[in-house]
Amino acid sequence: MDLRASAGDARRAARRLALSPATQRNAGLEAIALALEARRAEILKANQQDLETAGGMVARGELPQPLVKRLDLGGSKFAGVVEMVRSVRAQADPLGRTLAATELAQGLRLFRVSVPIGVIGVIFESRPDALVQIASLCLKAGDAVLLKGGREAARTNQVLFEVIARATEEAGLPQGWVWLMETREEVRELLALDEYLDLIVPRGSNEFVRYIMEHTHIPVTGHAEGICHVYVDRAADLDKALRISVDSKTQYAAVCNAAETLLVHREIAPAFLARAVPALKEKGVALRGDARALALVEGAFEPATEEDWRTEYLDYILSVRVVDSLEAAVEHINHYSSHHTDTIVTEDAQAASRFLRGVDSASVIHNASTRFADGFRYGLGAEVGISTGRLHSRGPVGLEGLVIYKYILEGEGHTVDDFEGAHPRPYTHRPLDLTWQPEDGRGI
C-alpha cells in the first residue's frame, strides 16, 4: 500500500463526499448493512481464525483472557453490528445543518453551517466491531477515513474492510473514501502526512495516545484509558450501591468504561463492604484495598499500592479505598481519574450535585453504572470512541465529533468602511430563525 497515494485519494474522495446528498450517504450505509448480512459466514470464518490465534496467545500468557471477548463477533454480536450500521443511517444528517443564523446588519446575514472535518485517521484496538462503527460514522459525516485496527483482529478487519469498500463503491460513493492500514510502519508514515490528514483519533492506553501526540503535528483527539470510579456516599442506598458497583466492574471488564476503583464513605463502609466483598468475589473479582478496607473485612483484600490508584486493569481486579468525606472522594478522583467516567451512589441530592459539579470528568453519573458511558447507550447511534480530551469532543463521540462548521455570510455589497468613521451604519446582531439553503436545494 502506497500510503501517501492512498491519503491523496482520500483527500479527493473527501472533497466529493462533502458535497454528496444525505440520500447517497444513507444508501451507502444500507449497502454496508446488506453486504455484512450477505457475507456473514465469510466474516465469521475470518473471525474464528483470529479467535483461534488469540486463544493460543492466552494459553502462552501473551494476552489476558478478557481481551479475547472483545475480538469475538459471534453469537448475538454480529446482528448488533449490523443494527449499529442501520442506527447510524437513521440518525439525522449531520451535514448542512444551520447551527446559528444572525442578521449582522440590514441585508447582511451570517449562517454557521455544519461541514465534514475532512480526512481522519483512526487507530483502534482489537475490536473488529469498532471498524464497522467508525467507518459508518465517518461515511455519514462525509469524512474520508484511514483505519488501523489491532493485529489480533487482522483477518476479520481485512474482510470487513473489503465488504465496506466494495458495497459503498457499488452504491456510487467516491472510491477511496475508506482505507485499511495493515502495519505499524504505515501508522508511523501516516503521522507525517500533515497535508492530507485533518485529524488523528488514537484509541488505546495513555502511553499509546501520548506516543501518537508526540509523533505528529496533525491534530489529535485522544481516546485514552478509563480509570473510572464508583463512589458510595454515606447516604447511599445499599442495594443500588451493590448493583452499580458489581455492574460497573463486571458487566464487561475489558472496556474503558468499566470501574477500576471503588471509593466508600467511612460511615457506610462496614455495612456496604460486608455485602459488596462477597458479591464481587463471587463474580471472580480480585480486591486490593487500602489499610482501612483491609481492617474492615479481614482476608478479603490484597494491600493496594499507590500504583493501583493509577491503573486501568481491564480485568477482574478492583481497588478499594475508604474515604472520610465526599470532598475526599472528589479530590481522589480529580487526582487519579483519567477524567473519563465517575459515578456517585447516594440518596442525598445535595451531595449528588456537589459530586456532579466538582468531578472534572467527561461523564459524571448519579445512581447508575459507569458502563452507560457509551455512544450507543447515550443515543448517538454508535461511537468513534470515548474522548478523554477536552477539545472538540469529550466523552462518547458520535457524528457531532466528526463534523465542524463553516461561516457563510451573504450581503448586498456591504463594506466594513460603511460601519466605521463619522457616520457609521449600525450593526443589528439579531438572531434569525432561518436555515441556509443553497440555490440548487441540494444541501451543503
Add this chain to the structure above:
Amino acid sequence: MDLRASAGDARRAARRLALSPATQRNAGLEAIALALEARRAEILKANQQDLETAGGMVARGELPQPLVKRLDLGGSKFAGVVEMVRSVRAQADPLGRTLAATELAQGLRLFRVSVPIGVIGVIFESRPDALVQIASLCLKAGDAVLLKGGREAARTNQVLFEVIARATEEAGLPQGWVWLMETREEVRELLALDEYLDLIVPRGSNEFVRYIMEHTHIPVTGHAEGICHVYVDRAADLDKALRISVDSKTQYAAVCNAAETLLVHREIAPAFLARAVPALKEKGVALRGDARALALVEGAFEPATEEDWRTEYLDYILSVRVVDSLEAAVEHINHYSSHHTDTIVTEDAQAASRFLRGVDSASVIHNASTRFADGFRYGLGAEVGISTGRLHSRGPVGLEGLVIYKYILEGEGHTVDDFEGAHPRPYTHRPLDLTWQPEDGRGI
C-alpha cells in the same frame, strides 16, 4: 516569574472559576471596564512609549509601517476596547448551559452541559487590544489564562495586565486566573507544561503556529495567517465588486482578514480592471498581476510570481489573477488560500451557491467584504482570534471556542446488565425539553 508555579496557581484558580456564578464573573468584567476608564491616562502613556519605539523601528526599516497602526490604542480605539469588555459582559453565560437532554430509558436522564476548558495559554501579536479581549473572554468562559503579547506592545501590555489582575482580584475573583509572560523563554517553558495547560492558542504567521505545534504536546488551535481572496465573477455588479475589492484590501491592510489576492473572471476582467486599477492605485496599493492582467492594463502591474499567490502581505500590495471560470477560481482558492476567508462578488445566485459550497474556508462570503470575518462583527462580542484549524472552533472564535461540555447522567440505580441478556429493558432515547439544574440552583 516562576512559570511552573504560576501555571499551578492558574490550575487552582480555574477550578474555582469553573464553579463561580455568572454574576461574579460579570462583576469582574464590569470592574475591568471601570478600571480601564479610571487608568486611561496611564495606559495611553505606556502605549505612547511603545509607539515611539516602534516609530524608530519603522524609520530603521525594522518594522513595516502598517503594523504600527495595530499598536495604537489612542483616539476612538480606547473607548472601543472598553465597549468590547462590556459587550463580553452582556453575552449570555456560556457555562452551565444544557446543550442536549435525552431520556435514555425510564428514569435515566442524560444532560450535556457546558463547562470551561480549564487553563489556556494564548500567544498573540502586537495588538494590546487583543490582550483585553482575550482576558475578558476567558474570564467570562471560566478559563484561567496565561498571556504573551508581542514585544512591540510590551509596556502597554504590562499596564493592561496589572489593571485587569488588580480589578478582578478586588472584585473577589480567584487570584492567579490571569498571568502575563514577558519573554520568549517563558513561552518555550510553557510549551512543556502539559499537566497544567489544556489548550494553547497561537496567533501569528503559519511558521509561528507550526513552530508552536511542533514544540508542544498540549492541544493547539492555530490562528494562522489569512491569505484571503476576492473573486469577481462574470456576473458581478461592477460597483459592488469595486467597493468590496477596495474595502477588503485597504480598510485595514495589516490584519489577517484583509484580501491578498484578487481573482477576476476573464469575461469581466477588461471592464472591471479598467476601474479597479486606478481606484486601488489611488489608495496606494501596489499591484502584482499574472500575464493576462498585465496585458489588460499596461504598466499597472509588476509581474506576480508563484510565491505571490502564497503570500500574506499584511501591506498595501495585492496580487491579481484572471481566471477562466468560477471553477478555476474555486480551485485556485482551495489550493493557495489559508482557508481563512474568501468572497465571491456575483449577481448569479447559482454561481454564489457553487462558490460558497465549494470553497473550503472558515468564512465564505457572497457580496460583502472579507473584513467582516471578525468576532465582534459576527456578533460574538469579541474574539480570541480567527481559527484556521478545523477542530473545536473555526473562523472567528468567541466564547463558544473557550468552553467544552461534560455529560451528566442521572439514574435510579440503573445497571447495564438490565438492558442486555434474555429479557432486556428497552432504551427510549427520547429528547427531553429540560435543563440540568444542580440542587443548590447555583448553576454549574
